[in-house]
Amino acid sequence: xxxxxxxxxxxxxxxxxxxxxxxxxxxxxxxxxxxxxxxxxxxxxxxxxxxxxxxxxxxxxxxxxxxxxxxxxxxxxxxxxxxxxxxxxxxxxxxxxxxxxxxxxxxxxxxxxxxxxxxxxxxxxxxxxxxxxxxxxxxxxxxxxxxxxxxxxxxxxxxxxxxxxxxxxxxxxxxxxxxxxxxxxxxxxxxxxxxxxxxxxxxxxxxxxxxxxxxxxxxxxxxxxxxxxxxxxxxxxxxxxxxxxxxxxxxxxxxxxxxxxxxxxxxxxxxxxxxxxxxxxxxxxxxxxxxxxxxxxxxxxxxxxxxxxxxxxxxxxxxxxxxxxxxxxxxxxxxxxxxxxxxxxxxxxxxxxxxxxxxxxxxxxxxxxxxxxxxxxxxxxxxxxxxxxxxxxxxxxxxxxxxxxxxxxxxxxxxxxxxxxxxxxxxxxxxxxxxxxxxxxxxxxxxxxxxxxxxxxxxxxxxxxxxxxxxxxxxxxxxxxxxxxxxxxxxxxxxxxxxxxxxxxxxxxxxxxxxxxxxxxxxxxxxxxxxxxxxxxxxxxxxxxxxxxxxxxxxxxxxxxx
Numbered sequence: 004x005x006x007x008x009x010x011x012x013x014x015x016x017x018x019x020x021x022x023x024x025x026x027x028x029x030x031x032x033x034x035x036x037x038x039x040x041x042x043x044x045x046x047x048x049x050x051x052x053x054x055x056x057x058x059x060x061x062x063x064x065x066x067x068x069x070x071x072x073x074x075x076x077x078x079x080x081x082x083x084x085x086x087x088x089x090x091x092x093x094x095x096x097x098x099x100x101x102x103x104x105x106x107x108x109x110x111x112x113x114x115x116x117x118x119x120x121x122x123x124x125x126x127x128x129x130x131x132x133x134x135x136x137x138x139x140x141x142x143x144x145x146x147x148x149x150x151x152x153x154x155x156x157x158x159x160x161x162x163x164x165x166x167x168x169x170x171x172x173x174x175x176x177x178x179x180x181x182x183x184x185x186x187x188x189x190x191x192x193x194x195x196x197x198x199x200x201x202x203x204x205x206x207x208x209x210x211x212x213x214x215x216x217x218x219x220x221x222x223x224x225x226x227x228x229x230x231x232x233x234x235x236x237x238x239x240x241x242x243x244x245x246x247x248x249x250x251x252x253x254x255x256x257x258x259x260x261x262x263x264x265x266x267x268x269x270x271x272x273x274x275x276x277x278x279x280x281x282x283x284x285x286x287x288x289x290x291x292x293x294x295x296x297x298x299x300x301x302x303x304x305x306x307x308x309x310x311x312x313x314x315x316x317x318x319x320x321x322x323x324x325x326x327x328x329x330x331x332x333x334x335x336x337x338x339x340x341x342x343x344x345x346x347x348x349x350x351x352x353x354x355x356x357x358x359x360x361x362x363x364x365x366x367x368x369x370x371x372x373x374x375x376x377x378x379x380x381x382x383x384x385x386x387x388x389x390x391x392x393x394x395x396x397x398x399x400x401x402x403x404x405x406x407x408x409x410x411x412x413x414x415x416x417x418x419x420x421x422x423x424x425x426x427x428x429x430x431x432x433x434x435x436x437x438x439x440x441x442x443x444x445x446x447x448x449x450x451x452x453x454x455x456x457x458x459x460x461x462x463x464x465x466x467x468x469x470x471x472x473x474x475x476x477x478x479x480x481x482x483x484x485x486x487x488x489x490x491x492x493x494x495x496x497x498x499x500x501x502x503x504x505x506x507x508x509x510x511x512x513x514x515x516x517x518x519x520x521x522x523x524x525x526x527x528x529x530x531x532x533x534x535x536x537x538x539x540x541x542x543x544x545x546x547x548x549x550x551x552x553x554x555x556x557x558x559x560x561x562x563x564x565x
Contacts, residue, residue, distance in 0.1 A: 040202035046115030074134035080182040099182030100126035108173035211472035214563035216543040218247030230291035233307030246565025249332040259283035260312040337363030340375040369425035477542035
């Protein structure tokens with residue numbers, strides 16, 4: 004008997020340890036702005052169907068020993084009591100909190116919402132399912148015969164369904180969140196759910212599905228007066244309602260962070276030398292060139308110029324017209340521990356952790372980031388997991404050989420697995436651009452010849468996109484455009500113009516024929532061909548041509564806003 008009990012204890016301990024090491028998925032994190040989310044609702048989001056909706060089973064309420072526990076698991080920034088309790092979420096009157104409501108689905112209603120079934124709010128932290136109910140008069144909900152509490156779900160369901168217990172039906176659950184981490188929720192008759200696996204409305208992080216969202220690469224800089232990474236490019240991305248803006252991080256000689264892409268200054272400014280050879284004072288406010296090599300000095304009040312990350316973040320917050328504000332995709336923010344330790348305090352100080360995506364390129368690992376946290380005296384796992392990390396992998400891992408091997412695949416698999424098991428990753432960007440050394444002719448039937456899209460036994464007969472998505476993580480990609488790739492290249496350090504990498508070019512955008520770029524190592528670059536990577540199953544695209552890509556995706560029935 005002792006050995007049986009001992010074995011049971013060992014089993015229990017091992018499972019508890021396994022649970023503790025399981026990645027925390029599904030936390031929705033917000034700042035001081037009120038964020039609103041909804042479960043699947045095809046009347047609001049045409050990309051969803053009734054099959055995607057939550058299903059409520061009233062019979063579960065009336066079984067012997069029925070579990071009527073309900074509420075929200077969450078952390079909030081500060082505890083506070085709302086001054087007024089009303090039918091809508093009372094978050095305008097509190098510093099932080101979460102409100103939840105459930106409606107019976109009505110396919111005839113414009114917004115899909117039928118009778119009110121459940122509701123409540125929380126303004127304090129809790130690791131258990133708890134909630135404060137509303138006590139609403141029947142004038143607010145006409146089918147109520149008396150002011151029942153909003154958590155008297157058995158009575159409310161009877162009233163909403165004609166005083167009888169009918170079969171299963173579809174429901175819509177809505178939440179509003181302010182200054183809180185929304186972890187999970189539980190409603191009797193519905194079940195307990197991980198928050199981010201349910202709420203997929205615009206503003207949420209991308210999900211692995213059959214749709215594609217668009218981010219503006221270095222802002223919206225198609226226009227003559229809109230240089231990349233500039234005020235005007237960012238403002239146009241905001242004004243055109245694109246839900247993600249990618250910005251490039253660079254560090255100066257005095258360890259300040261600016262928003263600028265190139266290592267060298269020649270290409271986008273009238274300056275010479277490298278960014279890291281200059282101080283912030285030497286770079287701040289220097290005018291930027293547009294894509295036609297023209298210095299732009301208008302408007303006079305705020306001409307496109309080099310700015311610190313802190314100033315750009317304030318500009319985004321002050322000019323955003325949407326709630327929530329667009330995602331800020333921070334390229335190179337986590338390329339190395341040193342840069343991450345400079346960028347994170349700026350993002351945190353601006354209260355934008357919940358809207359920022361930290362990207363780092365292979366081989367930066369989760370252990371490097373954890374070390375950086377420790378060096379900043381941040382040891383709380385929930386603080387670490389509150390950051391959206393997106394590791395970036397390139398298909399140029401092996402550029403010195405004519406073939407990729409299982410050993411190369413194992414390197415990437417180990418890298419991906421490490422991030423997933425750490426619980427720190429929220430998605431991955433995969434750059435699959437080339438046929439190795441141009442040995443395979445381009446064609447739709449040859450897609451598996453692309454290394455990162457090839458199915459590998461070591462991945463369970465999946466390609467890398469399928470492998471990442473099998474864990475519930477989205478896949479993003481940066482896509483080049485023909486005329487951008489075909490212009491002469493620049494030395495990444497000095498900024499000097501060079502042409503050695505330009506082996507073969509593209510035909511122009513308005514041509515009916517796509518000709519891939521040939522890189523200096525002999526690979527064909529297909530990232531400008533939408534017919535190539537969209538069918539591969541990517542979930543979001545960073546592009547210099549957002550309007551054209553949007554038209555393409557809408558025509559294919561694949562567009563979904565962030």
